[in-house]
Amino acid sequence: SVSWCRKQWGNRSRPPLPPGPPCLPILGSILSLGDPARPWLSFNALRSTYGDIIYARLLTKPVVVVNSEEVAKDLFELRSTIYSDKPQSIVYEAFAMDFFMSLFSYGDRWRLHRRIFHQKFHQAAIHTYHPELLRSAHKMLFSVLQDPSRYTSHIQMFTSSFILSIVYDYQPKSENDHVVRITLRFMELAMSAIGPGATMVMETFPFLLQLPVWFPGASFKRASVECLQAGHDTKEVPFQYVTDRMSDGQMPPCLVADTMNRMNGFENKIIENAIKEAASLAFGATNETTVGTILVFLLAMVLYPEVQVKAQADIDRVVGKDRLPNFNDRPALPYVEAVLRETLRWHPVLPMGLYISPQFELNPMVLSGVPHSTTTSDIYNGYFIPEGVVVIANTWAMTHDAQKYPNPDEFKPERFLREDGSLTSDTMPLGFGFGRRSCVGRHLAEAALWIAITSFLATFSIHKALDENGEEIPVVPKFSTGITVHPETFPCQIVPRFKDASVEWLTQLTGLVAEQS
Numbered sequence: 342s343v344s345w346c347r348k349q350w351g352n353r354s355r356p357p358l359p360p361g362p363p364c365l366p367i368l369g370s371i372l373s374l375g376d377p378a379r380p381w382l383s384f385n386a387l388r389s390t391y392g393d394i395i396y397a398r399l400l401t402k403p404v405v406v407v408n409s410e411e412v413a414k415d416l417f418e419l420r421s422t423i424y425s426d427k428p429q430s431i432v433y434e435a436f437a438m439d440f441f442m443s444l445f446s447y448g449d450r451w452r453l454h455r456r457i458f459h460q461k462f463h464q465a466a467i468h469t470y471h472p473e474l475l476r477s478a479h480k481m482l483f484s485v486l487q488d489p490s491r492y493t494s495h496i497q498m499f500t501s502s503f504i505l506s507i508v509y510d511y512q513p514k515s516e517n518d519h520v521v522r523i524t525l526r527f528m529e530l531a532m533s534a535i536g537p538g539a540t541m542v543m544e545t546f547p548f549l550l551q552l553p554v555w556f557p558g559a560s561f562k563r564a565s566v567e568c569l570q571a572g573h574d575t576k577e578v579p580f581q582y583v584t585d586r587m588s589d590g591q592m593p594p595c596l597v598a599d600t601m602n603r604m605n606g607f608e609n610k611i612i613e614n615a616i617k618e619a620a621s622l623a624f625g626a627t628n629e630t631t632v633g634t635i636l637v638f639l640l641a642m643v644l645y646p647e648v649q650v651k652a653q654a655d656i657d658r659v660v661g662k663d664r665l666p667n668f669n670d671r672p673a674l675p676y677v678e679a680v681l682r683e684t685l686r687w688h689p690v691l692p693m694g695l696y697i698s699p700q701f702e703l704n705p706m707v708l709s710g711v712p713h714s715t716t717t718s719d720i721y722n723g724y725f726i727p728e729g730v731v732v733i734a735n736t737w738a739m740t741h742d743a744q745k746y747p748n749p750d751e752f753k754p755e756r757f758l759r760e761d762g763s764l765t766s767d768t769m770p771l772g773f774g775f776g777r778r779s780c781v782g783r784h785l786a787e788a789a790l791w792i793a794i795t796s797f798l799a800t801f802s803i804h805k806a807l808d809e810n811g812e813e814i815p816v817v818p819k820f821s822t823g824i825t826v827h828p829e830t831f832p833c834q835i836v837p838r839f840k841d842a843s844v845e846w847l848t849q850l851t852g853l854v855a856e857q858s
C-alpha cells in the first residue's frame with residue numbers, strides 16, 4: 342500500500358517522484374502528518390527524513406511540498422513558466438470566488454488583473470497612500486484609547502478604513518457601515534462554504550450544486566445562492582459608489598476611478614469588470630492578512646516585554662513625546678523595522694495556505710491562493726514533478742529554518758540587525774510568496790503594518806492582564822486554524838503610556854476629532 346499512490350504516475354522510463362511519507366489508498370499520507378490541522382509543522386518535521394521537496398497525497402490530492410527557500414526559488418522563480426498556475430475547483434464559481442485573482446489560472450485574465458494591482462501598488466506608488474494610512478492609524482488610536490478591550494475590532498476597522506479609502510475613496514464611519522458589513526458577510530459565507538468537509542463533498546458530488554434550492558438536502562445549493570448574492574453586492578455596491586460620483590463629474594482619488602480613466606474602462610466591459618473584481622479582492626486580500634499580522638505583533642509584545650520597551654525607547658528617541666510618528670521617521674527606526682520583520686517571520690499568517698480539519702476532512706483547495714500547480718511536467722534534481730500537481734511552499738519551514746534563524750520559535754528582532762544596529766539585507770519576503778504569483782500588495786501591507794505598530798507603540802503599552810489578586814494572568818498562545826492563522830484573543834491590558842493621554846490630547850496630536858462609536 343505504501344507505493345499505492347505513486348503508481349498513478351508510475352512509469353519505469355521516468356525518474357522517481359520526490360521522496361515522501363507512506364501513502365494509503367484512501368487517507369493518502371495524512372496519518373503521517375501528526376497534527377493535520379497544522380500541516381506546515383508536520384511537513385517541517387518530515388524535512389529531516391525526506392528533505393526539502395516532499396511528495397505526499399492528502400486524501401485524493403497529490404501534492405509536492407517545498408520546505409526550503411532555495412528549492413522555492415528554483416521552482417517558482419527560475420522555472421516560473423511551469424510553476425505559476427493555481428489549482429482549480431468547481432467550488433470557486435459556485436461560491437462567487439471565481440473573481441479572486443489569487444486563484445486564477447496562469448493566463449490572460451490573471452495578467453490583466455495583476456496589471457491593475459501592480460499599477461497602483463508597486464513599491465514607488467506606496468507613498469501616495471501614506472496620508473491615508475496615517476489617518477486610519479490615528480483613528481485606531483482613538484478607538485483603542487476609548488475602548489481598549491475591543492482591540493481586535495479596532496484593528497479590523499483600521500484595515501477596512503485604509504483599504505476602502507484607497508480603492509474606492511470610501512470612508513467607513515463605523516463597524517456597522519454597510520459596505521464593511523456587506524464585504525465581511527460575503528467573506529464569512531465564502532469561508533463557511535469551504536468549511537470542513539464541504540469542499541470535498543461538493544467536489545466529489547458536483548450534482549449537489551445542480552439541485553434546486555427547495556430540494557431537501559440541497560443545503561450546499563442554498564449556501565451557494567446566498568453566497569453568489571453576497572459576492573455580487575460586494576463587487577457592485579462600492580463600485581457603484583465611485584461610478585455614480587464619476588458620472589456627476591467628480592474624480593474621486595482612488596484605484597477604481599483612476600484605473601477606469603487610465604484603461605478606458607468605461608468603453609470596455611472586460612476591463613470594467615476586471616477593475617470591479619480587482620477592487621473587490623483588494624479588500625479581501627488585505628483584511629485577514631493584515632489584521633492577523635497585527636494580532637501576532639500584539640501577542641509578541643505581551644510575551645516579550647523587553648522588546649516592547651526597547652522599541653518604545655527607540656521611538657521616544659527619534660520622535661519625542663510631543664508628536665506621533667509618521668512615515669518620515671521610518672529610516673531612523675531600525676529596531677521597529679526589525680520588530681516588523683520578526684513579526685512576519687515568527688508567525689506568518691499564511692504558513693502554508695492549506696487546511697485539513699482534525700476530522701481529516703480536507704479543504705483541498707486551499708482558498709488562501711497560496712498553493713500553485715504545474716502547467717507541464719518537469720524534472721527537478723532528478724525527481725519527476727507531474728503535470729497539474731499542486732505545489733505548495735511551506736513558508737513556515739522557511740521562516741523557522743534554524744540554520745538561518747537560530748532558535749526560530751523565539752521572538753528576537755535582533756536577528757535582523759547588525760552589531761552596529763543597522764538593518765541586515767533580509768527584508769523578510771518569505772511570507773509573501775515567490776515568483777510571478779507573489780503578493781502584489783506586499784509593499785502596501787508593509788507600510789500599513791509599520792504605521793499601525795509604530796503608532797501603537799508610541800501611544801500604548803500592552804501587558805498581561807491581572808487577576809483579582811493582582812497576579813499576572815499567563816498568556817498561552819493559541820492560534821486559529823483555517824485559511825489564515827492568527828492568534829486567538831488573549832487576555833491583556835492596553836494602557837496609554839502617558840498620564841495625560843486623553844481624547845483631547847490625541848485630537849491635538851492628530852488633528853482628528855474622535856468619532857462616536
Ligand code: HEM
Binds near residue numbers: 443626691775781785
Ligand atoms: C500581511 C499582509 C499580507 C500577506 C502576509 C500576504 C501574503 C500573500 C501570499 C502568501 C500570497 C500568495 C503568493 C503565491 O501564490 O505564491 C499573496 C497573494 C496575493 N496578495 Fe497578499 N498578502 C498580504 C497583504 C496583501 C494586500 C494588502 C493586498 C492588496 C492590496 C494583497 C493582494 C494580493 C493579491 C492580489 C495576491 C494574488 C497575486 C497573484 O495571484 O498574482 N495582499 N499574498
